[in-house]
Amino acid sequence: MKKLNIGLFGFGVVGEGIYKVLEEKPQLNAVIKKIVIKDPNKPRNAPQDLFSSNPDDILEDDDINVVVELISDADAAYTIIKKSFGKQKHVVSANKKLIADHHQELLELQHANNVSFLYEASVCGSVPIIRNLEEYFDNDLLNYVSGIVNGTTNYILTKMANENQSYQDALSSAQESGFAEADPTADVEGFDAASKISIVTLHAFGKKIKAEEVIRKGITSLQVEDFKYAQEKGATIKLIAKSQIDIKTGEITSTVLPTFVSLHKTIALVNNEYNGVLIGSSLADEQFLYGKGAGRFPTASAVLSDISALKYDYKYAIRKYENTQSGVFNQSGKIRVYIGFKQADDTVFKILDEVEERYQSKDYNHIIGIIDIEKLKNKDIIENDNLSIIAFE
Amino acid sequence: MKKLNIGLFGFGVVGEGIYKVLEEKPQLNAVIKKIVIKDPNKPRNAPQDLFSSNPDDILEDDDINVVVELISDADAAYTIIKKSFGKQKHVVSANKKLIADHHQELLELQHANNVSFLYEASVCGSVPIIRNLEEYFDNDLLNYVSGIVNGTTNYILTKMANENQSYQDALSSAQESGFAEADPTADVEGFDAASKISIVTLHAFGKKIKAEEVIRKGITSLQVEDFKYAQEKGATIKLIAKSQIDIKTGEITSTVLPTFVSLHKTIALVNNEYNGVLIGSSLADEQFLYGKGAGRFPTASAVLSDISALKYDYKYAIRKYENTQSGVFNQSGKIRVYIGFKQADDTVFKILDEVEERYQSKDYNHIIGIIDIEKLKNKDIIENDNLSIIAFE
Numbered sequence: 001m002k003k004l005n006i007g008l009f010g011f012g013v014v015g016e017g018i019y020k021v022l023e024e025k026p027q028l029n030a031v032i033k034k035i036v037i038k039d040p041n042k043p044r045n046a047p048q049d050l051f052s053s054n055p056d057d058i059l060e061d062d063d064i065n066v067v068v069e070l071i072s073d074a075d076a077a078y079t080i081i082k083k084s085f086g087k088q089k090h091v092v093s094a095n096k097k098l099i100a101d102h103h104q105e106l107l108e109l110q111h112a113n114n115v116s117f118l119y120e121a122s123v124c125g126s127v128p129i130i131r132n133l134e135e136y137f138d139n140d141l142l143n144y145v146s147g148i149v150n151g152t153t154n155y156i157l158t159k160m161a162n163e164n165q166s167y168q169d170a171l172s173s174a175q176e177s178g179f180a181e182a183d184p185t186a187d188v189e190g191f192d193a194a195s196k197i198s199i200v201t202l203h204a205f206g207k208k209i210k211a212e213e214v215i216r217k218g219i220t221s222l223q224v225e226d227f228k229y230a231q232e233k234g235a236t237i238k239l240i241a242k243s244q245i246d247i248k249t250g251e252i253t254s255t256v257l258p259t260f261v262s263l264h265k266t267i268a269l270v271n272n273e274y275n276g277v278l279i280g281s282s283l284a285d286e287q288f289l290y291g292k293g294a295g296r297f298p299t300a301s302a303v304l305s306d307i308s309a310l311k312y313d314y315k316y317a318i319r320k321y322e323n324t325q326s327g328v329f330n331q332s333g334k335i336r337v338y339i340g341f342k343q344a345d346d347t348v349f350k351i352l353d354e355v356e357e358r359y360q361s362k363d364y365n366h367i368i369g370i371i372d373i374e375k376l377k378n379k380d381i382i383e384n385d386n387l388s389i390i391a392f393e
Numbered sequence: 394m395k396k397l398n399i400g401l402f403g404f405g406v407v408g409e410g411i412y413k414v415l416e417e418k419p420q421l422n423a424v425i426k427k428i429v430i431k432d433p434n435k436p437r438n439a440p441q442d443l444f445s446s447n448p449d450d451i452l453e454d455d456d457i458n459v460v461v462e463l464i465s466d467a468d469a470a471y472t473i474i475k476k477s478f479g480k481q482k483h484v485v486s487a488n489k490k491l492i493a494d495h496h497q498e499l500l501e502l503q504h505a506n507n508v509s510f511l512y513e514a515s516v517c518g519s520v521p522i523i524r525n526l527e528e529y530f531d532n533d534l535l536n537y538v539s540g541i542v543n544g545t546t547n548y549i550l551t552k553m554a555n556e557n558q559s560y561q562d563a564l565s566s567a568q569e570s571g572f573a574e575a576d577p578t579a580d581v582e583g584f585d586a587a588s589k590i591s592i593v594t595l596h597a598f599g600k601k602i603k604a605e606e607v608i609r610k611g612i613t614s615l616q617v618e619d620f621k622y623a624q625e626k627g628a629t630i631k632l633i634a635k636s637q638i639d640i641k642t643g644e645i646t647s648t649v650l651p652t653f654v655s656l657h658k659t660i661a662l663v664n665n666e667y668n669g670v671l672i673g674s675s676l677a678d679e680q681f682l683y684g685k686g687a688g689r690f691p692t693a694s695a696v697l698s699d700i701s702a703l704k705y706d707y708k709y710a711i712r713k714y715e716n717t718q719s720g721v722f723n724q725s726g727k728i729r730v731y732i733g734f735k736q737a738d739d740t741v742f743k744i745l746d747e748v749e750e751r752y753q754s755k756d757y758n759h760i761i762g763i764i765d766i767e768k769l770k771n772k773d774i775i776e777n778d779n780l781s782i783i784a785f786e
Contacts, residue, residue, distance in 0.1 A: 021676065025534070120529075126677035128529040135528055136513075136521040136698050141418070266662055266683060276681075283414065283694035284519030288669075290659060290681035301676035305529050312710065 002065075002311050004030035007058030007089070009080055010070035011037050011044060011051075014094065014121075017300035018068065018307075019046055030066075030307055034058050059083050066090045066310055068303060074098040081106060085113040092306040094121035094299055097186075100195035100211040103202055107318065116315040121302035123196045124149050124275040127291040128305070133203040134316050137279055137287075144244035145204045147277030148270045149196040151293040152187035153219050153239045155179040157258075158271045161227050161236045167220060179273055189218035190239065190256040197241040197254055204279075205245055206320025207327025209254045214241075215330055215376045216256040217389050225364040226340045226388045235260045236268055237390060244280075251328045253373060257391040260338065265393070266290075333373045340366040340388035351381055395458075395704050397423035400451030400482070402473055403463035404430050404437060404444075407487065407514075410693035411461065411700075412439055423459075423700055427451050452476050459483045459703055461696060467491040474499060478506040485699040487514035487692055490579075493588035493604040496595055500711065509708040514695035516589045517542055517668040520684040521698070526596040527709050530672055530680075537637035538597045540670030541663045542589040544686040545580035546612050546632045548572040550651075551664045554620050554629045560613060572666055582611035583632065583649040590634040590647055597672075598638055599713025600720030602647045607634075608723055608769045609649040610782050618757040619733045619781045628653045629661055630783060640675075644721045646766060650784040653731065658786070726766045733759040733781035744774055 006022075008015055015035070022030055032050065040053040058064055059080075067084040069077050069091060077098050084091050091110070093099065099106065099122050110117035120130050124147075133145070148154050152174060159170035171188065174180035186192045194214040202208050219239055230237050240259040245252050261268045266288050270276035275293030280286050292298035334353065341348055344365060349355070352369035359366045366388075376382055382389065399415075401408055412425055425443065433446040451457055452473075460477040462470050462484060470491050477484050484503070486492065492499065492515050503510035513523050517540075526538070541547050545567060552563035564581065567573035579585045587607040595601050612632055623630050633652040638645050654661045659681050663669035668686030673679050685691035727746065734741055735757060742748070745762035752759045759781075769775055775782065 017676075021534075127680060128525060131529050132521060132525070135702070136524050141414075141694075141697075266659075269659055269662055281694065283410075283690050283697065285685045285691060287520060288681070288683035290683070292678045297676045298678060301534075301674065304534075304676065309528070317705065 002313075004066050004307060004310060005033045005064045006030060006066045006068055006307070007061065007064040008032050008035045008068045008070065009055070009058070009077070010072075011035050011046070012070065013296040014299045014303065015070045016045055017296045018303055021300060021304060028304070028308065029311065033064055034061065055080060055083075059087055064089060066092065066307065068307070069093040069095065070303070074101070078102060081117070082109060085109045085115055085117070088113055088115055090116040090310050091118075092303055092310070093117070093119045094303060095119075096122040096192065096195040096199060097211075100198040103199065104208055110315075116310055116313065118306035118309060118314070118316065119199070120306050121299045123199055124277060125291070125293040125295065126298035126301040127275055127277060127289050127293065128302070129200060129277050129289055130203050130316070132279065132289065133200065134318070137204070137281060141282040142204055142245070143247070143280040143282060144242060145200050145277060145279055146240060146242035146244070147267065148238055148275050149241045149277065149293065150187055150193045150239060151273035151275060152180045152184065153190075153193070154270065154275070155273050156188070157219060157237055157239060160222065160224070161230070164224060164227070166224055167222055188220050190216040193239060193241040193256040197243055197256060201243040201252065201254055202321065203316070203318060204243060205252055205327065206318065207252060209243075209252065209327065209329045213329060214254045214256055215373065215382075217258060217376075217382050219258055221385045221388050222258060223340060223364065223388055226390060229338070229340070229366065230260055233260065234264070235262050237261070238267065238270070240391070246333075249328070251331060253330055253333055255376075255391070258389065259391045259393060261393060330373055330377070334370045335373060336369070336392040337371050338366055338368045338388075338390045338392070340364060340390070341386055343386070348387070351375065395706075397459050397700060397703060398426045398457045399423055399459045399461055399700070400454065400457040401425050401428045401461045401463065402448070402451070402470070403465075404428050404439070405463065406689040407692045407696065408463045409438060410689045411696055414693060414697060421697070421701065422704065426457055427454065448473060452480055457482060459485065459700065461700065462486040462488065463696070467494070471495060474510070475502060478502045478508055478510070481506055481508055483509040483703050484511075485696055485703070486510070486512045487696060488512075489515040489585065489588040489592060490604075493591040496592065497601055509703055509706065511699035511702060511707070511709065512592070513699050514692045516592055517670060518684065518686040518688065519691035519694040520668055520670060520682050520686065521695070522593060522670050522682055523596050523709070525672070525682065526593065527711070530597070530674060534675045535597055535638070536640070536673040536675060537635060538593050538670060538672055539633060539635035539637070541631055541660065541668050542634045542670065542686065543580055543586045543632060544666035544668060545573045545577065546583075546586070547663065547668070548666050549581070550612060550630055550632060553615065553617070554623070557617060557620070559617055560615055581613050583609040586632060586634040586649040590636055590649060594636040594645065594647055595714065596709070596711060597636060598645055598720065599711065600645060602636075602645065602720065602722045606722060607647045607649055608766065608775075610651060610769075610775050612651055614778045614781050615651060616733060616757065616781055619783060622731070622733070622759065623653055626653065627657070628655050630654070631660065631663070633784070639726075642721070644724060646723055646726055648769075648784070651782065652784045652786060654786060723766055723770070727763050728766060729762070729785040730764050731759055731761045731781075731783045731785070733757060733783070734779055736779070741780070744768065
């Protein structure tokens with residue numbers, strides 16, 4: 001079994017978790033040789049001589065064969081990963097935005113340099129979604145991958161559903177509990193989920209959709225009344241990231257949308273900071289993977305499993321990845337949506353191609369009907385904070 | 394990508410499913426070259442010249458590099474697998490009893506002959522439990538694997554819970570719907586689940602427990618009153634197969650027992666013929682895998698994923714499997730149980746080490762308390778049909 005000498009970039013909660021586990025489990029045969037951090041003077045829970053603020057202390061050390069990249073600055077991380085590949089070092093990363101943005105380039109670079117690039121922790125923390133798509137659902141029979149991939153929004157939505165809290169109150173409570181950041185934009189606007197479904201889509205269908213091309217609506221405009229409606233229908237509202245393929249046309253629809261989920265469905269049980277992903281294949285019916293999506297130990301666990309896999313030279317094969325990596329995305333198809341709003345303006349009723357239901361009251365209104373997927377690319381509709389747009393499953 | 398020429402033993406629903414998929418998906422690059430069946434004269438949904446009743450037509454054909462074994466006769470299957478290894482053929486099997494009974498021998502034989510032996514379909518159909526234990530949870534941080542691994546009993550228990558049916562009525566209904574066999578013993582007495590948890594335990598902890606050493610109680614003595622009690626407590630009853638390790642002592646407890654499961658728990662959502670497995674690790678909290686546990690397509694799906702994996706020479710590494718494969722099993726520890734019974738005899742009250750609750754009524758009684766795990770090896774207790782023994786989670 002190969003001995004791994006690790007260079008760690010970043011020593012936040014996840015980095016410290018990994019350091020601790022590797023210290024306590026010598027049988028994993030992996031040691032952290034150097035940790036590069038920004039501020040070398042900050043007190044740390046590890047021996048001082050492990051730390052440095054000079055990236056070359058890792059990059060130029062030929063003894064170090066694995067780089068674990070856990071810093072938040074995506075640009076710096078990008079440079080580090082590229083340099084690491086150039087020095088024939090394997091890389092483990094949890095940086096979903098960076099990966100979604102440079103996915104193909106990084107995969108090609110790892111290949112060219114004959115090293116491994118693993119990033120299970122970038123999607124759903126400890127839930128082994130990428131590994132399952134890679135290793136188990138690697139034949140051509142997959143229909144969709146769909147689920148809750150962002151713990152922050154799921155925590156907020158759970159509060160809104162169970163405690164009738166407003167979005168603002170639920171956000172504050174998430175921030176107090178450490179489940180939402182001071183600037184929650186990336187999470188609550190669905191950018192984080194879009195990055196994740198972009199990464200997942202490449203592993204599921206071998207095609208790359210850019211995160212910004214995912215049809216995306218966040219949770220910021222959801223109202224208490226929307227949850228009341230959901231409740232009446234025996235449902236709740238979840239932020240669902242989904243990629244599905246039309247087997248006949250090869251067209252893929254990738255969306256991140258607030259979605260009504262029946263309380264009888266497994267996915268409705270995914271509450272608080274948990275994540276859960278459904279994998280639908282022509283053969284196996286639906287598979288469901290569930291676990292903690294974020295946090296110190298779940299993320300550390302995924303990183304450790306990747307580290308562990310490097311010991312036997314594991315590499316994502318991405319067997320479905322063809323020479324033509326671009327797919328046909330979000331071009332046709334219709335979905336059924338609910339649109340909630342306080343005050344109707346002229347445009348609201350023009351959004352839907354076909355109106356099935358209208359509900360009006362003093363305080364709140366909604367319409368339900370069919371919308372062309374193309375229309376959901378229109379920023380005037382999707383970024384209109386006065387509209388709660390919620391898809392039906 | 395290696396071309397696979399498959400020799401198929403058995404052409405029941407699963408075999409036919411695999412044949413169909415491979416016919417329809419030439420991109421899988423695997424063809425069935427010969428199918429050996431018992432009765433060559435029975436009409437089949439495949440070209441007649443594919444069939445033979447002579448095993449040597451597969452075993453002696455050097456062109457065939459993969460044997461897929463899907464016959465019910467465990468002894469015949471055992472011979473076929475050993476001969477296939479001897480002819481340097483990879484083997485895919487779904488035969489849990491056979492695998493549980495000869496697990497170590499077959500693993501050693503595949504190794505000696507430098508071929509692969511894959512059997513994902515043997516546990517939980519399409520749910521990739523073995524692959525996840527092998528590939529993702531392959532470090533030493535696992536605490537337990539626990540779940541619903543038998544679709545027949547889960548179908549019956551779901552009927553009993555949701556429709557207040559007696560065991561006999563629910564069994565009949567399962568038999569009518571094709572979810573239980575005419576002789577349901579292997580399923581309802583927990584033998585099937587014991588084989589599966591035996592296979593899982595080797596992949597989870599690297600130690601082999603024989604199926605007959607798993608502490609096992611089936612569902613045949615469960616009464617309507619037991620479900621009434623569960624309901625009052627916001628719970629239901631599931632047949633849970635579980636292996637857990639005491640990290641300090643290395644001792645493993647492997648059980649198959651009817652168990653009260655709170656309706657708030659994810660596992661309680663696993664109904665009818667579905668299977669669901671929880672994987673608990675020190676780091677990642679709990680992971681949950683869920684899907685169809687049996688049936689034509691789910692089983693075919695798992696077999697196909699194994700076939701697919703053979704194209705890149707995949708092999709279970711069983712990284713935790715040491716030279717000393719035998720573990721310390723079921724030797725100490727206490728669990729909390731409920732014992733329901735219609736008529737008390739002298740022995741009932743002597744079973745528990747510590748009685749916490751007693752309930753008596755005209756029709757039905759129960760006691761709740763702590764029992765030494767050792768006592769559950771006593772056949773007089775565990776096979777007493779007058780006692781409903783149900784563990785608490």
